[in-house]
Amino acid sequence: MSDHQATGDGQSLLLNLVDNSGVTRAKLLPASRIAAVSERGVGLSTAFAYMCVDDHLAPIPGGVAVGDMRLVPAADARRMLAAGLDWAPVDQLDQETLDPVPTCARSAAKRLVAAAKDAGYVYRMAFEFEFTLYKENADGSLELAHTGPGYGVGPFLRLEPMIRDLEQSLIIAGIEVEQIHPEYGNGQIEVSIAPADPVRAADNAVLCRVIVARTALAHGYRASFAPITSVEGIGNGAHLHASAFKDGRNVFSGGDRECGMTDDGLAMVSRLAQLLPDTIGLYAPSVLSNERLRPGMWSGAWVCWGHENREAGVRFVQGTGGHGQSSANCEVKVIDPAANPYLVVAAVVAITQDALAHPYDILPEIHVDPAVMTDDERARNKVGRLPGSLADALDLLEKNQTLRAALGAELLDSFVAVHRHEDEEHGSKDLEARIDLLRWKY
Known part of the structure; x- marks a missing residue:
């Protein structure tokens, strides 16, 4: 069964990001929102590169208040998790250029x-x-x-x-x-x-x-x-x-x-x-x-x-x-x-x-x-x-x-x-x- 065969219309989408602390973070996209965010993703603060296991932030150069990125679902990795629910990892991309941000581990691996x-x-x-x-x-x-x-x-x-x-x-x-x-x-x-x-x-x-x-x-x-x-x-x-x-x-x-x-x-x-x-x-x-x-x-x-x-x-x-x-x-x-x-x-x-x-x-x-x-x-x-x-x-x-x-x-x-x-x-x-x-x- 291919990834595309395993997924279907009407499925909500669970997005997962593994941060530097090793914790898996999650966002859920309703089925009606998936098409709209498939290319530009959903927003997340760039401060998450410094998020710790206790949910505190390590010291960040320039502070924590400024900066955002886009979490874009990896369409070729989308899988069926359960009836009504699909899953996909995300790539962390620059908000303007949609290039990988320097702190994206998945992009570094690719x-x-x-x-x-x-x-x-x-x-x-x-x-x-x-x-x-x-x-x-x-x-x-x-x-x-x-x-x-x-x-x-x-x-x-x-x-x-x-x-x-x-x-x-x-x-x-x-x-x-x-x-x-x-x-x-x-x-x-x-x-x-x-x-x-x-x-x-x-x-x-x-x-x-x-x-x-x-x-x-x-x-x-x-x-x-x-x-x-x-x-x-x-x-x-x-x-x-x-x-x-x-x-x-x-x-x-x-x-x-x-x-x-x-x-x-x-x-x-x-x-x-x-x-x-x-x-x-x-x-x-x-x-x-x-x-x-x-x-x-x-x-x-x-x-x-x-x-x-x-x-x-x-x-x-x-x-x-x-x-x-x-x-x-x-x-x-x-x-x-x-x-x-x-x-x-x-x-x-x-x-x-x-x-x-x-x-x-x-x-x-x-x-x-x-x-x-x-x-x-x-x-x-x-x-x-x-x-x-x-x-x-x-x-x-x-x-x-x-x-x-x-x-x-x-x-x-x-x-x-x-x-x-x-x-x-x-x-x-x-x-x-x-x-x-x-x-x-x-």
Whole structure:
């Protein structure tokens, strides 16, 4: 079913914008208004580039009062959400010229993907999301939707009506589902989405979360995509799987380098791992994110890469029998749902394209859990740890010249400003207070 076949006349249109805080903002257009705004969009203050997770504004150059932009629905990405309701992401455009504003993450992703294609590289990407389901009791207390066992048939059967409705709703919306299953954590579910063009993959990520939240509410649950949802919880990830093709062939397969990669593929994987300290502030940007990124939690807490190594920040997936050439990919494990998916795919494209243009050192493959290595072994193999705080992560992100050039200074600086505010206002609060702040923001 194509996007256009999935939509219809008389459908209202839900518009979604993911801002620098990672929060999805919404506007609803009645069916009678859609044609009128299809080209010039609807208005929104340019100050939203500085909107924080607590709905305060980070300091804005020139102040907050002046400036407006247009949110224009991406017609080619419009999908059916439900009977009577369609969905579309928006591009943030200048009010006069209708060119992308410098702080539009979706436009930055489109630009970088197009540049990579011009250079001969076509990317395929897919997110897999973990989320936590709760029942909200009449007294306001929360009850986890299941208590395991992880991956067990028991939690699946308990949640089967909701999971089956979720599956069908995703299919109706044109999202190809690879799998849905109870995850390791109590109350946790994972959804894996099939690969697509990077911008489409980010669109799918936004829409998938809307559908999850909507389906959960219909079954009496609330879904949280926060990086950590309880003090005892293991945390929710938003891992990204990425592959790249040159002349129709996957650069992560069919070569004579490590794990069967080509020179291009190895350079991409190595550079993604090498820059994890600089990019973690973008991939995992909330005041809860560091709580998830701990050794032993399979969250990719180590700066390295390895074949099927779930403790490595970048995990190489060689592909399954019969599908190796097409399915080989790398998984960036450190990402969590507080990240803006458009910035994530933009950063991955920018870093991997830059890796092809410069002779960076190649990181060795790590075959074991880095925690069992000695300090000397980790040093020899260039295995490191991620920054110890959000403030340190933002310092490194702010100084990274590859991302500054690729994303643009205004987009990168506004992103950093938002998360510096959040860190300064909320980073020193105890864990429970930070969870209470963010549990229902994502």
